[in-house]
Amino acid sequence: MLPTLITDLNFEPLDLALTEPFAIATGAPTMANNVLIRLKLADGTVGLGESAPLTAVSGETQASTLEALHSVRQSLLGKDARGWRPLGALLGEALPKAPSARCGLELALLDALGRHYRMPLFAFFGGAGTGLDIDMTVTAGDEAHAASSARAIVARGIRTIKVKVGALSAEEDVRRMVIIRREAPGARLFADANGGYTVAQSRTFLAGLESEGVPLALFEQPVPREDWEGMAELTRSSRVPICADESARTAKDVLRLAREGGAHGVNLKLMKSGVVESLAMWNLARASGMELMMGGMVESTLAMSSAAHFAAGLGGFDYADLDTHLFIREHSFRGGLRMQDGRVDIGHVQAGHGVDLG
Ligand SMILES: [Mg+2]
Known part of the structure; x- marks a missing residue:
């Protein structure tokens, strides 16, 4: 038997308490209800994957993710893991509405191959x-x-702060930004509305920051995903670079954003698109001269480490929003990314993503 054949595949809930609710414009989860995936090869190698469905962003839940995973289990058993690209494409067709399930499987596949x-x-x-x-x-x-959040971030040695806006009025968000600027005067500031503003509210927010003298380095997903014209309008008129996140789920989306001038940059997240699809998005964004951010959903150190491997290994990323493992209260993993002074490092990893069960 080929040593890289997939011989077993198991899924279990991975419920992780958070240090604080991960509040964004569309919801405030207090737990990460993720899924742990174990994929075994014929030679005994086990690869680990994580699915992190974030209901507030994609509507996926832990239950729908488990169901999606079980629905493709049989079709993966007996396949050669070396065919990770065709397997990723097959998963894309089988699970178009379950990107985090797909991503977890792709991560387990690649981890198993990397270890092998x-x-x-x-x-x-x-x-x-x-x-x-x-x-x-x-x-x-x-x-x-x-x-208090800004002070805590500075104390960690992190020098870029991303502020979730769009849950309150633009005027209230401007006041929060002024306070954060006062607490962290040397920090680079991003804002992410998760589609919570209209074009007019986005303009009020940007004008408010300008009159308060708060420099903004990046404005992410100001308006909802469906408002392609609003994204383009802001991209044309804003002096602050506009970054698409919810508007950029697939390679097709990135192509549309590039053609319509819908953003200056895109935020890639493996959980949002899957690994194979994210590679296509990276290529399109690079060819279009768009900036790139690496992000994530509410992921533990397993998926965050994988995202760090993806972004550092491919290169070309202008921003890395890889912080959600810092919001996980406790977990049973060891290894994976190391952090110092706002920098994640994975250079010590010997095989796969380097995360093991403790
Ligand atoms: Mg975002």
């Missing part, structure tokens, strides 16, 4: 680098929360 061939995933993805400077998020909340 003794190759770390950053090298597998291209070996461009082994580290990334990350931001950390101030979730949606009141002014006191914004102040």
Whole structure:
């Protein structure tokens, strides 16, 4: 039997308490209800994957993800894991509405292959680098929360702060930004509305920041995914770079954004699109001269480490929003990414993503 044949595949809930609700414009989960995937090869190698369905963003749940995983289990057993691209394409067809399920399987496949061939995933993805400077998020909340969160981020040595806006009025969000600027005067500031504003509210927000003297380095998904014209309008008129996240789920979306001038950059997330699809999106964004951010859903160190391998290995990323593992209260993994002073590093990983069960 070929040593890389898939001989077993198991899924189990991975429920992780958060240090605070991950509040964004569309919801505020207090737990990460994710799924752990174990994929076994004929030679005994086990690859680990994680699915992180974020209901507030994609509507996927832990239950729908488990169901999606079970629905494709039989079709994967007996397949050669070396065919990860055709297998990724097959999963894309079978599970178009379950990207986090698809992604978890792709991560388990690649981890198993990486362990089998003794190759770390950053090298597998291209070996461009082994580290990334990350931001950390101030979730949606009141002014006191914004102040204490900004102080805590600075204390960690992280120098870029991404602020979730769009849950309150644009004027209230401007006041939060002023407070964060005061608490973290040296930090680079991003704002992410998760589609929570209209074009007019986005303009009010940007004008408010300008009159308060708060410099904004990036404005992510100001208007809803469906408002392609609004994204283009803001991209034409804003001095702050506009980044598409919810509007960029697939390679087709990136093509549309590039053609219509719908964004200056795109936020890639493996959970949003899957690994194979994210590779196509990376290529399109690079060819179109768009900036790139690597992001994630509410992921543990397993999926976050995988995202770090993807982004560092491929290279070309201007921003890395890889912070959600810092919001997980406790977990039973060891290994994976290491963090120091706002930089994640995976250069020490010997094989796969490097995350093991503790
Ligand atoms: Mg976003």
